[in-house]
Amino acid sequence: xxxxDYYEVLGVARDAAPEAIKRAYRQLARQHHPDVASDKANAExxxxxxxEAYEVLSNPEKRARYDRFGTADPNExxxxxxxxxxxxxxxxxxxxxxxMRNGGQQxxxxxxxxxDLRYDLDISLEEAFAGTTRELTFxxxxxxETCSGSGAAEGSTVAPCxxxxxxxxxxxxxxxxxxxxxxxxxxxxxxxxxxxVARPCxxxxxxxxxxxxxxxxxxxxxxxDDGARIRIAGSxxxxxxxxxxxxxxxxxxxxxxxxxxxxxxxxxxxxxxxFTHAALGATLRVSSLEGELDLTxxxxxxxxxxxxxxxxxxxxxxxxxxxxxxxxxxxxxxTRVSKKQRELLEEFAKLGGDEIEERxxxxxxxxxxxxx
Numbered sequence: 001x002x003x004x005d006y007y008e009v010l011g012v013a014r015d016a017a018p019e020a021i022k023r024a025y026r027q028l029a030r031q032h033h034p035d036v037a038s039d040k041a042n043a044e045x046x047x048x049x050x051x052e053a054y055e056v057l058s059n060p061e062k063r064a065r066y067d068r069f070g071t072a073d074p075n076e077x078x079x080x081x082x083x084x085x086x087x088x089x090x091x092x093x094x095x096x097x098x099x100m101r102n103g104g105q106q107x108x109x110x111x112x113x114x115x116d117l118r119y120d121l122d123i124s125l126e127e128a129f130a131g132t133t134r135e136l137t138f139x140x141x142x143x144x145e146t147c148s149g150s151g152a153a154e155g156s157t158v159a160p161c162x163x164x165x166x167x168x169x170x171x172x173x174x175x176x177x178x179x180x181x182x183x184x185x186x187x188x189x190x191x192x193x194x195x196x197v198a199r200p201c202x203x204x205x206x207x208x209x210x211x212x213x214x215x216x217x218x219x220x221x222x223x224x225d226d227g228a229r230i231r232i233a234g235s236x237x238x239x240x241x242x243x244x245x246x247x248x249x250x251x252x253x254x255x256x257x258x259x260x261x262x263x264x265x266x267x268x269x270x271x272x273x274x275f276t277h278a279a280l281g282a283t284l285r286v287s288s289l290e291g292e293l294d295l296t297x298x299x300x301x302x303x304x305x306x307x308x309x310x311x312x313x314x315x316x317x318x319x320x321x322x323x324x325x326x327x328x329x330x331x332x333x334x335t336r337v338s339k340k341q342r343e344l345l346e347e348f349a350k351l352g353g354d355e356i357e358e359r360x361x362x363x364x365x366x367x368x369x370x371x372x
Contacts, residue, residue: 004049004053006052006053006056006057006066009049009050009052009053010024010025010028010050010053010054010057011024011028012024012057014067021054021057021058022054022058025050025053025054025058028050029047029050029054032046032047032050033047111239111240111242111243111244112239112240112243113239113243113244113245113246114141114209114236114237114238114239114240114243114244114245114246115141115236115237115246116236116237116246116247116248117138117140117235117237117246117247117248117249118249118251119136119138119248119249119250119251120250120251120253121134121136121218121250121251121252121253122252122253122254122255123220123224123252123253123254123255124254124255124257125254125255125256125257125260125262125289126289127220128220128222128223128224128225128252128254128262128314129222129267129289129290129314129315130222130289131219131220131221131222131223131224132220133217133219133220134217134218134220135215135216135217135218136215136216136218136250137213137214137215138213138248139211139213139214140211140212140214140236140237140238141209141210141211141237141238142209142211142214142237142238143208143209143238143245144201144203144204144207144209144210144238145203146201146202146203146204147201147203147204147208148242149208149238149239149240149242149243150197150201150208150242151197151200151204151206151207151208152197152198152199152200152201152206153197153199153200153201153202155199156197156198156199156200156201157197157198158195158196158197158198159195159196159198160194160195160196161187161189161190161193161194161196162189162196163187163188163189163190164187164189164190164194166194166195167187167194168186168187168190168192168194169184169185169186169187169192170184170185170186170187170188171183171184172184172185208238208240209237209238209240214235216232216235216248218230218232218250220252221317222317223265223314223315223316223317224252224254224317225252225254225262226252226253226254227251227252227253228251228252228317229249229250229251229252230249230250230252231247231248231249231250232247232248232250233247234246234247235247235248236248259287260287260288260289263326264323265313265314265315265316265322265323265324266313266314266323266324266325266326267288267289267312267313267314267323267324267325268325268326268328269286269287269288269325269326269327269328270327270328270329270330271284271286271287271327271328271329271330272329272330272331272332273297273301273330273331273332274332274334275331275332275333275334277297277301278297278300278302278303278329278331279299279300280299281296281297281298281300281301282296282297283295283296283297284297286327288309288312289314289325293309293312293325295307295309295327297329301329301331302331303329303330303331304328304329304330305328305329306326306327306328306329307326307328307329308324308325308326308327309324309325309326309327310324311324312324312325313325
């Protein structure tokens with residue numbers, strides 16, 4: 001058996017998928033590389049163990065031999081880059097610092113657009129139906145008015161950074177047991193800007209932006225739905241070095257109504273009605289988001305019936321359309337009746353009022369296959 005368990009070295013299970021093994025290797029190799037690890041004395045040994053384990057477990061044949069016999073051929077141990085292709089140390093450098101070469105540590109001396117901001121706003125269903133205006137108060141980084149975002153005091157000059165020569169990054173070359181290793185990082189003197197201000201603006205401390213409280217009024221159109229987003233251009237954080245300001249995005253959350261329900265552009269409500277109204281029919285006043293409406297109850301209406309009131313639902317945010325208002329009726333049976341009412345109900349029952357009409361089997365079958 002080998003003195004080191006390769007699966008334990010990489011911290012993966014014995015049945016780990018190749019993708020999991022590769023992820024574990026990348027994470028450990030980045031952490032224990034001799035040039036970046038804090039424990040330089042043990043880093044080289046640990047780094048070699050990690051690479052040796054990956055060299056075996058990433059190769060299907062070597063892994064199968066290792067799983068079966070508990071060892072791999074010594075002649076096929078760690079010989080170079082675990083990524084294949086004979087790239088050697090350069091491939092490892094690519095893995096660790098590709099983001100730096102791809103722009104992560106590039107000079108930032110030009111104007112930069114400010115960040116976008118998000119504001120979460122709760123509104124009622126009535127406000128979503130009719131539309132409204134709301135005043136927002138929030139804190140943001142705005143462009144300094146004193147220096148117009150330059151960060152320099154009046155009359156002060158801006159010159160290239162002496163530490164990074166205006167590049168915004170510093171490079172350090174080290175000789176390691178694995179070969180030369182070059183690191184690149186943001187210049188600590190200029191913060192990656194590549195330039196220094198001789199005399200910073202006193203108002204913003206040379207940053208070009210100041211944190212301030214801002215108020216603005218946003219118009220919420222009628223018909224907005226839960227999760228809708230309103231973009232207010234130029235109301236985000238101020239730009240850097242004269243860059244454009246970001247945008248403010250207002251995300252709407254429509255509160256649940258205690259009575260009405262919303263289903264897309266339609267609204268719905270449940271109402272109780274007397275059994276006399278259900279039996280004889282009636283015209284009742286019902287509630288909606290636009291106020292009281294007249295609803296016609298057809299004679300013989302059954303409990304649970306939903307009646308549609310066309311064009312009385314939510315408006316479209318684009319205008320020109322309206323949803324429907326759906327009213328579901330629930331017939332209420334009286335729990336207390338007077339002597340006279342009981343006599344009338346008993347007379348109604350004697351006249352056949354207690355008989356329940358049930359359609360025949362063939363009538364129901366015919367209706368089931370009736371074309372729409």
